Amino acid sequence: MSTIVATIARTTWKSLKWNFTTANSAAHKVDCEHIIGFPQAKLFAFAEGLCRVRVSARDTGTVPMQHVAMAAFFPFGSGARSLSPLFQGDHMKRHLPHFLTASIIILMLLHGPIVQPEDYHCFADTRALAILPNALDVxxxxxxALAGVWGWLSLRKSSATPGQAGHVLFVTALVLTAAGSTYYHLQPDDFRLLWDRIPIALACAGLLAGVHGDTSRTRHGTLHVLLLGILAIASVFWWQQSGDLRPYLLLQALPLVLIPAWQWIHGASGAERAGFGIAILLYATAKAAELHDHGVMAMTGVMSGHTLKHLLASAAAVAIVSVLAxxxxTTT
Structure with missing residues (x-):
């Protein structure tokens, strides 16, 4: 899996270097000879040549390397404004997804391995309903499952689109998520958690492939689904073997930033952007509820944060399926 992540990072960096060299090439150039005193150089060691970039502008002189770093970590803040001549027009828009992906990867590499808490399986609500343990979490x-079935029925009635294969994987993974999460919560442990996380990773992969296909009108939608599906499964097995959650978390984070970027770049309709925006907000809130499982249970007395996470994430799935429906x- 480390080879896969390094390959993604290297490919992303090559795209970024091409963007820098082509954006307003009459006024800007990239000199990949050396860099002196850049304190964050080590974090770029995973990609060939990533530590040797100096950006120069004919009219404004050399751009300080710390501004490049600021732009990498805060693409919409003062760092980006420092490099504003390099990030304008179609070039900026076309390569913004690559830039965002690289930024997240760099931050995760800086952070180091992310491990699962030792008490992860100790959920706040263990109440049973008759013979059903952990009833509400189950x-x-x-x-x-309901969102997935609705999605299946909707996609059967729709015309084929470049993102169709990705959306099929997404709604299928929703049904599998219901099954996998139920299996896990009946008796939580690491082995059962594997079968909970694989469908979630596949849902994220399908969503990425589906939205990318529909917005960019790519002709390689099925290939993207296959590659992202393999990466999704590999990210979960990487966690199982190494204990490091970063590839799995990367796959969950990318839809939150790439989908709005793709929809903005390619001019998706306001209704679709609103639907996905609501879904992203709901999913982010669901993740926050998951982190405060015991706190939510103590505050409400009737529902744990993990149960609330399931409900909010299901609502996010419904918001996305409603867009597809x-x-x-409109196409039938």
Whole structure:
């Protein structure tokens, strides 16, 4: 998996270097000879040549390397404004997804391995319902199944699109998520968690492939689904073997930043952007609830943070499927 991540990083960096050299090439150039005193150089060691970039401008002189670093970590802040001549027009828009992906990868490499807490399986709500253990954490998965079935029925009525294969994987993974999460919560342990996380990773992969296909109108949608699906499964097995959650978390983080970027770049309709925006907000709130499992239980007395996470994430899935269903209704 480390080879896969390094390959992604190297490819992303090559795209970024091409962007720097082509953006307003009459006024700017990239000199990949040396860099002196850049304190963050080590974090770029995973990609060939990543530590040797100096950006120069004909009219403004040399851009300080710390501004490049600021732009990498804060692409919409003062760092980006320092490099504003390099990030304008179509070039900026076309390569913004690569830039965001590279930024997240760099931050994760800087952070180091992310391990699962030792008490991860100690959920706040262990109440049983008759013979059903952990009842609310189990039953709250039904929303994923319902959203997945609705998605399947909607996609059957819609015309084929470049993102169709990705959306099929997404709605299929929703049903598998309901099954995998139910299996896990009946008796939580690391082995069962593997079968909970694989469908979640596949759902993220399908969503990425589907939205990318629909926005960019790529002709390689099925190939992207296959590659992202393999990476999704590999990210979970990487966690199982190494204990490091970074590849799995990367796959969950990318849709939150890349989908809005793709929709903005390619001019998606306002309704689709609103639908996905609501879904992203709901999913981010779901992750926050998951982190405060015991706190939510103590505050409400009736529902744990993990159960709330299931409900909010299901609502996010419904918001996305509603976009697909609306699209199907306009194409039939």
């Amino acid at each position: 039953l709250s998965n039904i929303g994923f 609306r699209r199907a209704g």
